[in-house]
Amino acid sequence: MIGIDEAGRGALAGPVVAACVCLHQKINNINDSKKLSFKKRLEVFEAIKKQADFIGIGIVGPRIIDEGNILKATLNAMKLSHQGCPETDIPVIVDGNVLPDIDNAECVVKADAKFPAVMAASIVAKVYRDSIMIALSNKYRSFNFDENMGYGTSLHLQSISDFKISDYHRTSFKPVAIKKLLSNE
Secondary structure, eight states: OEEEEEEOTTOSBSOEEEEEEEOOSOOTTOOOGGGSOHHHHHHHHHHHHHHOSEEEEEEEOHHHHHHSOHHHHHHHHHHHHHTTOSOOSSOEEEESSSOOSOTTEEEETTGGGTOHHHHHHHHHHHHHHHHHHHHHHHHOGGGTHHHHTTOOOHHHHHHHHHHOOOTTBOTTOOOHHHHHHHHTO
16 A cells, blocks of 8 residues: 655644655554654654655645645645655555545545554654754754744744744744734834
8 A cells, every 4th residue: 555644734844745655564563653752753764664665755845835835735745755656556545635636546534543554654754854854953043943843832933033034934824923923023
C-alpha cells in the first residue's frame, strides 16, 4: 500500500512537507506521528527508511503558501511527494478529505491512525519538516524554531511581537495575535 500525509499545515512559519511511502512490510511501533515521542519517532523513521519500498518528499515553502493558500500548497506537496513512485497499480491512501491530483488515490479522514503506510508517511513528513525547522533555528534564533517547529506557541507569538516576523514566516497565515501586531505597524 502507498500512504501520503503532510506536516506543517497549521504552522506560522516554515514549509508544508508531504511524504509518500510505499510499504509492504510490518514495522514495529508504527503509529500516527502525533502519538509518538520525538525519540520514538526518530527510531521508527530509521526503520521506515530501511524497510520502505519507496519514500518521496514534497516541500512547498512559505512564499508559495502565501501566493496561493495552504490547501493548494498541501495538495501540491502531496503530488510532488508521489512523483517518481514506481508503483502505479497500488491504491494510494491520502490522509484527509481533499484529494490531490494522483491516480488511484482516495482520501480517508484520520488515515494516519488506520493504515501503516499512511502512519509511515506521517512520521517521515514530520521528521523531515522538524529537521528543516531545527536547521532554521540556527539562523532565526529569536524564534526558537527548534522548540516550536514554527507553530503558534505563546513563546513564538511573543517572539513575533518582540522581533516582528522572519522571511520564513507565512504572512498570509495570521492568527489573531499576529493580525493585531501587523495592524499596529
